[in-house]
Structure formats: structure tokens, C-alpha cells
Amino acid sequence: MILDELINNLGSDAPVRSILVGVHWTVVCSRYAGMAATLMNCQVHGESQVREAGQLLGKTARQLAEYARSDNPTEASLGVAAINSLLEVDESRAVEMNAVEGLIENGRGKNVALVGHFPFIPRLRAAVGQLWVIEQRPAEGDHPAEAAPDLIPQADVVAITSSALINHTLDGLLALCRPNALVMMLGPSTPLSPRLFDHGISMLSGSKIVDEEAVLRTVGQGATFQQVKGVRLLTFKHHALTHEESKNKYAR
Numbered sequence: 001m002i003l004d005e006l007i008n009n010l011g012s013d014a015p016v017r018s019i020l021v022g023v024h025w026t027v028v029c030s031r032y033a034g035m036a037a038t039l040m041n042c043q044v045h046g047e048s049q050v051r052e053a054g055q056l057l058g059k060t061a062r063q064l065a066e067y068a069r070s071d072n073p074t075e076a077s078l079g080v081a082a083i084n085s086l087l088e089v090d091e092s093r094a095v096e097m098n099a100v101e102g103l104i105e106n107g108r109g110k111n112v113a114l115v116g117h118f119p120f121i122p123r124l125r126a127a128v129g130q131l132w133v134i135e136q137r138p139a140e141g142d143h144p145a146e147a148a149p150d151l152i153p154q155a156d157v158v159a160i161t162s163s164a165l166i167n168h169t170l171d172g173l174l175a176l177c178r179p180n181a182l183v184m185m186l187g188p189s190t191p192l193s194p195r196l197f198d199h200g201i202s203m204l205s206g207s208k209i210v211d212e213e214a215v216l217r218t219v220g221q222g223a224t225f226q227q228v229k230g231v232r233l234l235t236f237k238h239h240a241l242t243h244e245e246s247k248n249k250y251a252r
Contacts, residue, residue, distance in 0.1 A: 003069065006083055006196075007066065007083065010083065011086060011088060013062045013086070014031035014061050015059075016030050016059050016064055016085075017057075019056055019057065020220050021038055021050075022219040022222060024219070024224055025037060025038055025223070025225070027215055027216060029212055030061035030082065030085040031086050032084075032085050032088075032089075032209065033085055033212045034080075034083065034087065035207070035231075036081040036189040037162070037188065039076065039077050039163065039166050039167060041073055041074070049072075050074055051070075051075065061085050062082075064078060064082035065083045068080050068166070076167070080165055080166050080191070083191055084191055087192060089192045089208050089234070091232075094234040095234070096234060097205070097235045099118075099120075099159070099184065099235065100123060101235075102184060102203055103124055106182055107124070107127065107128035107156070107157045110157055111130045111155045111156050112155060112158075112159065113148075113152045113154075113157070113158045114131060114132070115135075115164060115173055116133075116135060116164075116186075116187070117133060117137075117142060118186075132151045132154075132155070134152075148176060149176055152173065152176040154178075156181060157182045157184070158177050158183045159185075160173050160183070161185075162185055162190035162191075162206065170185075174200055183200055183201050183202050184201070184202065184204075184205055185205070186205040187205075188207045188231070190205065190207075192204055192206050192234060194236075201238070205233075205234075206233075206234060206235075207233055208232045208234055210230060210232050212230065214230030215228060215230040217229070218230070
């Protein structure tokens with residue numbers, strides 16, 4: 001799994017300094033600060049518990065990153081945020097850009113599959129050829145997750161929410177992309193790691209925390225991402241390689 005590769009190749013470890021599980025976002029501060037979407041089980045209150053809650057500050061970030069493998073979505077959110085808190089992000093190789101700008105640039109006149117429901121959908125729909133939105137909890141106009149095997153192989157551009165790393169569906173979704181598709185991973189949970197390019201992803205569009213205090217303050221008060229302060233939007237491109245070219249480069 002891609003998740004295994006990310007965890008196994010993390011750099012220098014660091015103690016976990018701070019953790020915040022907000023209603024929308026989870027933040028882990030260790031070497032740096034990292035965030036991930038807060039996912040929760042739809043179970044009876046109290047039945048889905050986070051292991052060692054109240055004692056997690058005694059762990060290192062690598063230890064907490066192991067939680068990303070969990071089937072408990074809140075634990076997995078903590079694990080992905082811990083991964084992001086250890087990543088060294090080279091901003092010199094990025095452009096400061098919202099993901100929708102990259103999708104519009106690459107999707108004009110093309111079939112676009114977007115996995116995940118994002119606020120920018122009306123703007124994107126007006127700019128590209130055909131837009132299919134695939135969502136586990138579909139809103140009006142969305143397609144259910146079960147439609148992914150039919151729609152994704154038809155897409156010229158595929159944009160996958162980084163929450164797919166948390167719910168462990170990313171590998172399966174990437175396998176559906178046709179060989180010449182341009183594939184983007186997007187959202188604040190996105191690990192800004194070049195290792196993701198090894199798996200056919202052409203663009204990474206995520207965020208870097210630049211003001212830890214501001215992020216903790218806004219996330220702790222229930223902020224949606226549009227309300228979160230202290231983050232910088234960054235997009236990394238992998239030399240405009242297609243899905244097939246990227247995979248073949250690292251298969252040799």
C-alpha cells in the first residue's frame with residue numbers, strides 16, 4: 001500500500017508536542033505541524049474509541065503515524081496528520097495555488113472525475129468538458145462511490161481527495177485510472193511527499209502549516225478549511241508525466 005511506503009520512509013523522528021482533534025480537522029505537531037481531515041465512525045456514541053486517548057503525547061510521531069493503518073477512521077486521521085508533521089516540504093519546487101486552478105487549467109474540454117465533494121464544484125463544472133463527482137455520501141448531482149469503476153476509466157483528468165488515504169481507498173482508486181490520465185491528489189490531508197509521484201500521481205495539491213498557533217486556534221474552534229488560518233496552499237507537479245509514464249519510470 002502507498003500508506004505503508006509513506007510510513008516506512010519517514011525521515012527523522014520527533015516527539016509529539018501537541019494534538020488537536022477538531023470537528024473537521026486533526027492537527028499533530030511534532031518536528032513540524034501536520035493536518036488531516038477528521039473522519040469518524042457512524043457508530044453509537046462511545047463505541048469507537050481512540051486507543052490510548054489521553055496518553056498520545058508520550059509517543060513519537062512515527063509511533064503515532066502507525067495509527068494511519070487503523071480501520072478506526074479517527075485513529076487513521078491522527079496517523080495521517082502525524083505523517084504530515086514529519087515531512088520536509090521543499091516549497092521551492094511548488095507553486096502557491098488552489099487545487100481548482102490546476103483542475104481548470106488541465107480540464108478544459110476534457111472529462112474530469114473528482115473523487116470527493118468540494119465547495120469549488122460549480123466553478124469547476126462550468127470550466128471543464130464533463131465533470132463526474134464521486135462521493136461516499138453523494139449530494140444532489142453526485143455519483144455514489146460504487147460508480148467509480150465505470151466513471152474513472154473514462155476520465156482524462158482524475159482528482160482524488162486525500163481523505164482516500166485515511167479511509168484506505170486510494171490504492172484502489174489509482175488502479176482505476178487509465179494509463180494516459182493526469183491524476184491529482186488534493187486536499188489538506190495530502191502528504192506533500194515526492195514518493196506519491198512513484199504511484200502515477202501527476203500533481204499534489206495540499207497545504208503547509210506556516211503558523212501553528214493560528215491553525216490550532218481556528219481548528220480548535222470548529223473551523224472549516226476556508227476558516228483555517230496559518231496555512232499556505234501549495235501544488236507540486238511531477239514534470240507533467242501521465243499516469244502511465246510516472247508508473248513506468250519507477251518500475252524500471
